[in-house]
Amino acid sequence: MTKIVILYFxxxxxxxxxxxxxTSISEPIYLRLKEMILNGExxxxxxxxxxxxxxxxxxxxxxxxxxxxxxENEYLVESIPRRGMYIRSWDKKExxxxxxxxxxxxxxxxxxxxxxxxxxxxxxLKDCFSPFLNSKDxxxxxYTEADEAFHSLLIKLTGNAPLDKIYxxxxxxxKVIGHGLIRPPExxxxxxxxxxxxxxxxxxxxxxxxxxxxIKKSRDLLFDQ
Amino acid sequence: MTKIVILYFxxxxxxxxxxxxxTSISEPIYLRLKEMILNGExxxxxxxxxxxxxxxxxxxxxxxxxxxxxxENEYLVESIPRRGMYIRSWDKKExxxxxxxxxxxxxxxxxxxxxxxxxxxxxxLKDCFSPFLNSKDxxxxxYTEADEAFHSLLIKLTGNAPLDKIYxxxxxxxKVIGHGLIRPPExxxxxxxxxxxxxxxxxxxxxxxxxxxxIKKSRDLLFDQ
DNA sequence: TATTAAAAAAATACTTGAAATATTATTTGT
DNA sequence: ACAAATAATATTTCAAGTATTTTTTTAATA
Numbered sequence: 001m002t003k004i005v006i007l008y009f010x011x012x013x014x015x016x017x018x019x020x021x022x023t024s025i026s027e028p029i030y031l032r033l034k035e036m037i038l039n040g041e042x043x044x045x046x047x048x049x050x051x052x053x054x055x056x057x058x059x060x061x062x063x064x065x066x067x068x069x070x071x072e073n074e075y076l077v078e079s080i081p082r083r084g085m086y087i088r089s090w091d092k093k094e095x096x097x098x099x100x101x102x103x104x105x106x107x108x109x110x111x112x113x114x115x116x117x118x119x120x121x122x123x124x125l126k127d128c129f130s131p132f133l134n135s136k137d138x139x140x141x142x143y144t145e146a147d148e149a150f151h152s153l154l155i156k157l158t159g160n161a162p163l164d165k166i167y168x169x170x171x172x173x174x175k176v177i178g179h180g181l182i183r184p185p186e187x188x189x190x191x192x193x194x195x196x197x198x199x200x201x202x203x204x205x206x207x208x209x210x211x212x213x214x215i216k217k218s219r220d221l222l223f224d225q
Numbered sequence: 226m227t228k229i230v231i232l233y234f235x236x237x238x239x240x241x242x243x244x245x246x247x248t249s250i251s252e253p254i255y256l257r258l259k260e261m262i263l264n265g266e267x268x269x270x271x272x273x274x275x276x277x278x279x280x281x282x283x284x285x286x287x288x289x290x291x292x293x294x295x296x297e298n299e300y301l302v303e304s305i306p307r308r309g310m311y312i313r314s315w316d317k318k319e320x321x322x323x324x325x326x327x328x329x330x331x332x333x334x335x336x337x338x339x340x341x342x343x344x345x346x347x348x349x350l351k352d353c354f355s356p357f358l359n360s361k362d363x364x365x366x367x368y369t370e371a372d373e374a375f376h377s378l379l380i381k382l383t384g385n386a387p388l389d390k391i392y393x394x395x396x397x398x399x400k401v402i403g404h405g406l407i408r409p410p411e412x413x414x415x416x417x418x419x420x421x422x423x424x425x426x427x428x429x430x431x432x433x434x435x436x437x438x439x440i441k442k443s444r445d446l447l448f449d450q
Numbered sequence: 451t452a453t454t455a456a457a458a459a460a461a462t463a464c465t466t467g468a469a470a471t472a473t474t475a476t477t478t479g480t
Numbered sequence: 481a482c483a484a485a486t487a488a489t490a491t492t493t494c495a496a497g498t499a500t501t502t503t504t505t506t507a508a509t510a
Contacts, residue, residue, distance in 0.1 A: 024306055025464070049490070060465050069291065073298040075387065081249050082472055082491060097385040100333065104388075108329035160322040162300065163329075166391035250493070274461075285494045307462060307501055 026063035030070050037076050037087055038171060044089035048077070074168040090172065092222070098169045099219040103212050105167050106151065110195055110211035112158045114204040121157050122200045128153065129192055138185045147181070150192060154211070182218045191217075251288035255295050262301050262312055263396060269314035273302070299393040315397065317447070323394045324444040328437050330392050331376065335420055335436035337383045339429040346382050347425045353378065354417055363410045375417060379436070407443045416442075 033053075036042045054064045068085050071077040075098075078088045090098075113121055128150040132138050148170060155167045181188075191214045198206035258278075261267045279289045293310050296302040300323075303313045315323070338346055353375040357363050373395060380392045416439045423431035 051490080062464055062466095065291075066294065066463095069294045070298075073295075075390065084473090084491070094386065097387045100337070100385060101387050101391060104329045104333035105391075108325065112325070160325060161319065162322045162326050162394070165300065166326060166330075169387070276461075287493055287495095291492095309462070309502090 024063070025059055026066040026070075029057060029059055029063055030067035032057060033067055033071060034074075034076065034171070037071070042087050044087050046087045048085040048087065050085070075172065095172075095222060096219060098172060099215055099222070102151075102167075102169050103215045103219070105163060106154055106215060107208040107212040109154045109158050109160075109163065110199060110207040111204045112160065113154070114199045114202055114207035116158075117202055118157075122196065124153060124157065125150065125196045125199070129189060132185065132189060138189075140181065140185070143185045143189075144181055147188070147192075154195075182221055188214070249288070250284055251291040251295075254282060254284055254288055255292035257282065258292055258296060259299075259301065259396070262296070267312050269312055271312045273310040273312065275310070300397065320397075320447060321444060323397060324440055324447070327376075327392075327394055328440045328444070330388060331379055331440060332433040332437040334379045334383050334385075334388065335424060335432035336429045337385065338379070339424045339427055339432035341383075342427055343382075347421065349378060349382065350375065350421045350424070354414060357410065357414060363414075365410070368410045372413070372417075379420075407446055413439070 033042070042048070048068065050061055050064060050068075054061050057064070068077055068079075072079050072085070076088055078086050080086065113125075128146050132143060132146070152167075152170055155164050158164075191210065195207060195210045195214060198210055258267070267273070273293065275286055275289060275293075279286050282289070293302055293304075297304050297310070301313055303311050305311065338350075353371045357368060357371070377392075377395055380389050383389075416435065420432060420435045420439060423435055
């Protein structure tokens with residue numbers, strides 16, 4: 001990377017967001033481990049022997065520990081003092097509890113977006129599902145990705161950083177439910193648009209209601225299994 | 226502590242919750258730092274020079290780092306890569322955003338408690354404020370403590386661990402608003418009981434509504450200032 | 451004197467090794 | 481088969497050192 005800067009400016013101001021390009025080792029470790037947890041390379045309940053993982057990834061223990069602590073805070077890793085770090089395993093009760101959290105968070109997000117009245121927001125949300133609108137055969141993988149993008153976007157577009165920070169449950173559902181969707185696209189596509197339309201209309205109560213119902217339906221289905 | 230255990234049992238089962246009594250150094254460091262942040266010993270925006278704090282607390286940097294990472298995840302400390310850790314400073318927008326999160330979380334908690342129909346829960350909630358019920362002059366410090374206990378209890382009593390995990394904003398309000406209450410006890414005491422009564426009646430919608438309104442009123446007041 | 455450039459100092463991020471402690475597995479004796 | 485003792489393993493913490501980046505200080509220049 002070539003830095004072209006006026007030095008006195010650098011001295012006074014030094015950093016802009018677009019300048020940031022840090023290479024911290026714990027970051028890629030974190031991402032790799034997350035991937036390994038979510039795709040099943042590391043199994044639920046499995047113990048993470050720190051030195052072995054460090055050797056496997058070719059890194060030292062310090063940045064590995066940092067990554068593990070970040071994962072612990074995202075509910076992907078569980079630490080038992082003096083015994084070690086384990087890949088968290090979620091029982092039914094805990095998954096339900098997570099869905100309840102999502103209900104609260106995403107419901108509030110939908111409300112906030114409806115109140116914002118930002119046209120650009122509507123377009124971004126619509127764009128998630130526009131490829132599937134008039135297609136007979138919906139590609140499941142593509143739809144799953146779109147679904148995840150939509151739910152994540154719903155939070156991000158609020159511009160509420162703390163809300164985004166407490167929304168780290170999106171990961172978990174993917175893994176725990178086993179890579180598949182809980183309900184078919186035919187059923188959920190319509191629900192997604194009910195949420196988007198309510199946001200577009202500026203109807204905050206309806207937006208929140210639909211967002212909640214959408215998640216609750218999946219939750220209820222999990223419970224029945 | 227005297228351990229009396231049948232060894233073969235220990236070999237097989239080994240740990241119960243009540244047995245846990247771990248001595249990790251990062252834990253007291255974490256607690257001390259949290260205290261220092263919340264009581265103002267460490268000021269907002271202040272840089273945390275790791276070696277100095279480590280020396281001050283008489284510990285090495287390893288467990289200090291662990292504690293700082295935990296605090297970062299609780300929104301009390303902000304890390305800027307390669308530049309250091311800083312005590313987070315919250316602007317008005319961010320405080321509002323935090324209150325919005327609380328609205329979503331505590332609202333959901335009130336709903337869950339109302340659905341539970343557990344008599345014991347009602348009693349615990351009532352106990353928070355019973356000392357102030359018939360008193361003319363309410364002790365502000367005592368009431369502030371009771372208020373914090375109540376809001377924290379509201380979450381804990383749901384038994385929803387993930388919900389409790391994402392509720393780490395209780396801390397912040399205390400410090401940021403400046404140790405004082407936003408609104409007088411005369412105003413909020415009644416609101417608290419409206420929430421409790423709705424929970425007692427099992428009216429989930431009302432419980433959530435009142436819990437939300439309660440927080441929203443404080444939020445609106447912050448916004449007006 | 452105000453700016454700029456260069457040099458020095460300080461701090462972070464990471465590595466590595468080692469000691470202390472606790473946990474887990476194995477061996478031994480009854 | 482069981483209990484106790486022992487050995488092996490892993491975590492946690494400390495510590496010292498290296499490389500890199502940031503910040504401060506000093507010197508030079510217009």
